[in-house]
Amino acid sequence: MDLDELVRPILDLLHRADDRDARITDLAGPDAHEDAFARLGVPLSLGPGDEPLDLAALTRAIEATIARSVRTLHPRFFNQNFAGADPIAVIGDFLGAALNTTLATYEAAPVFTLMERAVLARLAALAGWPAHEGLFVPGGSFSNLHALQLARLRVDPEARERGHDGAPLVAFTSAHAHYSLKKAVVLLGLGRRALVEVACDERGQMRPEALAAAIDASRARGERPFFVNATAGTTVLGGFDPLPALADLAERHDLWLHVDGSFGASALFSVAQAHRMEGVARADSLAWNLHKMLGVTQQCAAFLVQKTGTLRAAFATGAEYLFQPDKPHADLDSGDLTFQCARRVDALKAWLTWKARGEAGFAARIDHAVALADHAAARIAGDRRFLLAAPPSWVNVCFWWIPPDLRPLAARTPEVDATLHALAPRIKAAMLRGGAAMLGFQPIDGGPNCFRLLFINPATRREDVDATLDILDACGREALA
Amino acid sequence: MDLDELVRPILDLLHRADDRDARITDLAGPDAHEDAFARLGVPLSLGPGDEPLDLAALTRAIEATIARSVRTLHPRFFNQNFAGADPIAVIGDFLGAALNTTLATYEAAPVFTLMERAVLARLAALAGWPAHEGLFVPGGSFSNLHALQLARLRVDPEARERGHDGAPLVAFTSAHAHYSLKKAVVLLGLGRRALVEVACDERGQMRPEALAAAIDASRARGERPFFVNATAGTTVLGGFDPLPALADLAERHDLWLHVDGSFGASALFSVAQAHRMEGVARADSLAWNLHKMLGVTQQCAAFLVQKTGTLRAAFATGAEYLFQPDKPHADLDSGDLTFQCARRVDALKAWLTWKARGEAGFAARIDHAVALADHAAARIAGDRRFLLAAPPSWVNVCFWWIPPDLRPLAARTPEVDATLHALAPRIKAAMLRGGAAMLGFQPIDGGPNCFRLLFINPATRREDVDATLDILDACGREALA
Numbered sequence: 001m002d003l004d005e006l007v008r009p010i011l012d013l014l015h016r017a018d019d020r021d022a023r024i025t026d027l028a029g030p031d032a033h034e035d036a037f038a039r040l041g042v043p044l045s046l047g048p049g050d051e052p053l054d055l056a057a058l059t060r061a062i063e064a065t066i067a068r069s070v071r072t073l074h075p076r077f078f079n080q081n082f083a084g085a086d087p088i089a090v091i092g093d094f095l096g097a098a099l100n101t102t103l104a105t106y107e108a109a110p111v112f113t114l115m116e117r118a119v120l121a122r123l124a125a126l127a128g129w130p131a132h133e134g135l136f137v138p139g140g141s142f143s144n145l146h147a148l149q150l151a152r153l154r155v156d157p158e159a160r161e162r163g164h165d166g167a168p169l170v171a172f173t174s175a176h177a178h179y180s181l182k183k184a185v186v187l188l189g190l191g192r193r194a195l196v197e198v199a200c201d202e203r204g205q206m207r208p209e210a211l212a213a214a215i216d217a218s219r220a221r222g223e224r225p226f227f228v229n230a231t232a233g234t235t236v237l238g239g240f241d242p243l244p245a246l247a248d249l250a251e252r253h254d255l256w257l258h259v260d261g262s263f264g265a266s267a268l269f270s271v272a273q274a275h276r277m278e279g280v281a282r283a284d285s286l287a288w289n290l291h292k293m294l295g296v297t298q299q300c301a302a303f304l305v306q307k308t309g310t311l312r313a314a315f316a317t318g319a320e321y322l323f324q325p326d327k328p329h330a331d332l333d334s335g336d337l338t339f340q341c342a343r344r345v346d347a348l349k350a351w352l353t354w355k356a357r358g359e360a361g362f363a364a365r366i367d368h369a370v371a372l373a374d375h376a377a378a379r380i381a382g383d384r385r386f387l388l389a390a391p392p393s394w395v396n397v398c399f400w401w402i403p404p405d406l407r408p409l410a411a412r413t414p415e416v417d418a419t420l421h422a423l424a425p426r427i428k429a430a431m432l433r434g435g436a437a438m439l440g441f442q443p444i445d446g447g448p449n450c451f452r453l454l455f456i457n458p459a460t461r462r463e464d465v466d467a468t469l470d471i472l473d474a475c476g477r478e479a480l481a
Numbered sequence: 482m483d484l485d486e487l488v489r490p491i492l493d494l495l496h497r498a499d500d501r502d503a504r505i506t507d508l509a510g511p512d513a514h515e516d517a518f519a520r521l522g523v524p525l526s527l528g529p530g531d532e533p534l535d536l537a538a539l540t541r542a543i544e545a546t547i548a549r550s551v552r553t554l555h556p557r558f559f560n561q562n563f564a565g566a567d568p569i570a571v572i573g574d575f576l577g578a579a580l581n582t583t584l585a586t587y588e589a590a591p592v593f594t595l596m597e598r599a600v601l602a603r604l605a606a607l608a609g610w611p612a613h614e615g616l617f618v619p620g621g622s623f624s625n626l627h628a629l630q631l632a633r634l635r636v637d638p639e640a641r642e643r644g645h646d647g648a649p650l651v652a653f654t655s656a657h658a659h660y661s662l663k664k665a666v667v668l669l670g671l672g673r674r675a676l677v678e679v680a681c682d683e684r685g686q687m688r689p690e691a692l693a694a695a696i697d698a699s700r701a702r703g704e705r706p707f708f709v710n711a712t713a714g715t716t717v718l719g720g721f722d723p724l725p726a727l728a729d730l731a732e733r734h735d736l737w738l739h740v741d742g743s744f745g746a747s748a749l750f751s752v753a754q755a756h757r758m759e760g761v762a763r764a765d766s767l768a769w770n771l772h773k774m775l776g777v778t779q780q781c782a783a784f785l786v787q788k789t790g791t792l793r794a795a796f797a798t799g800a801e802y803l804f805q806p807d808k809p810h811a812d813l814d815s816g817d818l819t820f821q822c823a824r825r826v827d828a829l830k831a832w833l834t835w836k837a838r839g840e841a842g843f844a845a846r847i848d849h850a851v852a853l854a855d856h857a858a859a860r861i862a863g864d865r866r867f868l869l870a871a872p873p874s875w876v877n878v879c880f881w882w883i884p885p886d887l888r889p890l891a892a893r894t895p896e897v898d899a900t901l902h903a904l905a906p907r908i909k910a911a912m913l914r915g916g917a918a919m920l921g922f923q924p925i926d927g928g929p930n931c932f933r934l935l936f937i938n939p940a941t942r943r944e945d946v947d948a949t950l951d952i953l954d955a956c957g958r959e960a961l962a
Contacts, residue, residue: 033591072580161673189640355523
């Protein structure tokens with residue numbers, strides 16, 4: 001099989017990453033995609049009698065997949081908390097797949113084990129931690145899950161053997177934190193009621209006085225507070241919880257302090273932005289996704305713990321077939337530090353991208369994104385077609401499109417809110433049909449659906465902001481019609 | 482940056498996948514690897530002042546990574562429950578990385594959503610299930626975790642809100658099952674004591690009468706049995722638990738029946754091997770890793786549930802920023818069916834490999850592996866240098882190397898066992914230094930360390946069995962010396 005032939009369309013995609021004329025998506029329905037693949041002789045369905053495809057058909061399948069998938073490399077793709085994959089990271093993923101191994105043991109992954117340790121060591125140094133342990137996990141949700149499990153076992157080590165006994169352990173997180181915290185308390189058998197959501201300010205940042213009150217109220221109910229999740233870079237508003245104040249409270253009340261920096265910890269690369277992470281040196285654990293701001297491909301999620309020995313005590317089972325203590329360099333085996341068995345070598349692409357760009361390159365990526373967000377917010381604030389939904393923060397800009405007959409919008413009323421809320425999905429649908437820009441929408445704190453620009457891709461320029469706002473305005477008019 | 486240049490060594494590796502003269506590994510220590518990378522001008526460590534690497538240095542880094550990593554493509558790599566990655570799957574991983582998206586929503590991954598559904602539908606059909614739901618998760622450990630969580634919520638739905646209340650829920654698995662079950666009960670807050678290990682026969686297959694007795698004993702203790710894990714293809718011996726008998730017991734005692742077919746479910750592709758999976762049609766859930774027997778790259782783990790609606794009821798939180806119910810095709814969003822948020826598009830490489838090979842190609846891969854294992858077992862049984870440690874099953878062959886002065890070994894004594902046990906790591910170390918073959922060792926049921934051949938790579942031939950046995954004999958003599 002001529003592999004070069006199959007790789008060609010993938011390399012073409014990477015070479016034309018910033019092609020602004022390419023459609024981002026057309027959000028065809030399932031039937032349209034299935035018809036298109038079937039017409040190419042490569043139906044999406046699988047059946048027992050299917051003949052193996054030849055090279056030409058496989059190439060058509062790859063080309064169709066590229067043409068019909070969402071183009072997250074496009075400079076006007078603002079839809080998720082990742083964008084603009086670095087081609088070096090893409091090649092790192094390719095290399096990792098070709099060497100197809102598991103990071104569970106040094107024996108099976110000597111170079112990758114060392115790369116993982118190098119990346120984690122430098123991340124921990126950037127956080128100002130004198131000691132650390134950690135590993136890459138399949139996403140920030142798992143980092144948060146691991147943190148909660150470590151914190152639970154710290155206050156109730158017997159839970160490992162005995163299980164949760166129904167004691168009212170309580171974790172705190174902000175109302176704007178990632179939903180994985182809600183999923184995690186359920187999975188861990190602590191129950192949804194074990195998670196208290198604390199109020200935020202208008203930037204989506206936890207109010208420390210609200211946390212203090214929530215802890216006191218929990219204690220007054222006879223519960224046992226054990227954990228606080230501080231979000232560094234909330235998903236929707238880009239808020240950074242005030243880490244020093246939260247660290248003070250965690251210390252005072254003997255809580256595990258986890259910083260979910262999945263989105264925002266990369267601020268530490270930028271001299272201008274690192275202040276947002278002030279206080280992270282006092283965290284017990286840290287989630288840091290290199291696949292969000294830094295352009296490393298899905299997934300590349302570092303989970304770090306400050307106190308060494310914690311992970312092994314929580315997760316190790318010492319499977320004899322894998323972690324033979326008498327084989328060479330068994331002390332470097334990472335598999336028993338986590339829940340997973342086989343682990344992808346996500347550290348490789350992080351390491352390769354880091355080597356290719358340097359910390360200055362990462363910093364430039366962050367600074368570019370923040371500068372563009374600031375520009376977009378200023379631009380929107382001065383444009384009567386739109387209304388900012390929240391003060392800008394980090395790389396997030398949330399705003400409404402205002403229908404022409406409501407401009408300039410003097411005050412939001414329940415009627416206006418209902419209009420804005422109902423318009424968002426229709427505007428989005430029009431935008432997806434057009435395929436020239438893509439951004440998401442959601443309600444904030446019970447308000448009407450607003451749009452959210454996320455600046456992450458280094459190829460995005462100021463003109464793209466203008467173009468996207470014009471596209472949004474046109475889609476709004478289309479949705480009204 | 483000339484991406485073609487960076488991709489060249491990766492394609493070379495794939496083109497020379499079955500090069501028998503290449504070293505599999507030399508298991509250098511960390512210092513040797515670090516020195517080697519440093520000499521190339523690409524030190525493994527990362528520092529704040531590092532200059533970005535140029536193309537030539539990045540190429541050297543990629544070449545060194547290939548040269549110094551374990552060559553799992555080598556036909557004499559028998560060390561793990563995966564081997565011989567299919568180059569089509571590798572390219573699928575490359576394509577997925579280039580298109581860098583998340584499978585959480587149809588909007589962000591329309592084609593991949595449909596590919597995932599197509600792959601899962603055909604897997605479910607092969608299992609004989611009339612209905613199903615499911616998704617790809619980052620490894621079989623997560624499939625098993627999900628199954629346990631679904632089973633727990635079936636008998637205690639209030640645990641979602643309330644948490645585990647200390648009720649003595651008990652799960653059963655075999656003594657040869659994967660260690661992820663032990664990790665899962667701890668993570669779920671059920672505790673290690675909630676997992677009862679049931680005795681196996683000499684092939685590592687759960688004894689149904691032992692399970693029946695264990696359930697009765699548990700009930701007699703006043704506990705609540707709720708779950709049984711049946712392993713289809715144990716990690717070490719390749720044993721298949723007797724699914725029909727276990728399904729009978731599960732039905733009688735109202736237990737959730739999960740089949741961990743991570744390793745063995747692919748037997749369903751082979752007419753000759755499918756009988757091992759008889760009874761899987763009665764399972765509530767099924768783990769099926771396409772990255773083990775089928776050569777799809779790490780990771781490609783399908784988790785299937787027979788009763789639809791189960792996953793959403795257990796995992797959904799309905800995050801407003803992601804799962805807007807009013808956007809187009811929101812019913813196809815898969816993100817709320819699992820614990821993860823962003824998910825890699827693992828289904829893509831499965832789909833592409835499946836299209837390239839067809840089910841006949843997958844069946845041939847299975848049949849080749851089983852035939853080679855049978856050949857190796859017969860070969861070892863007739864060779865006084867070795868002794869089978871267990872009857873052969875599936876693609877696993879476990880055996881000891883017998884030192885010359887003990888041949889032919891008439892009977893194992895405690896002294897002989899101690900010798901065999903201590904020799905294994907020394908033989909393995911010699912084998913790693915040689916780099917011409919690689920297999921693992923472990924004790925079985927408290928016996929001395931034995932070696933384990935795992936036949937998975939379609940490029941492996943009978944000559945490789947002979948060569949590996951000769952290498953092992955030479956390494957044994959080296960270890961004795």
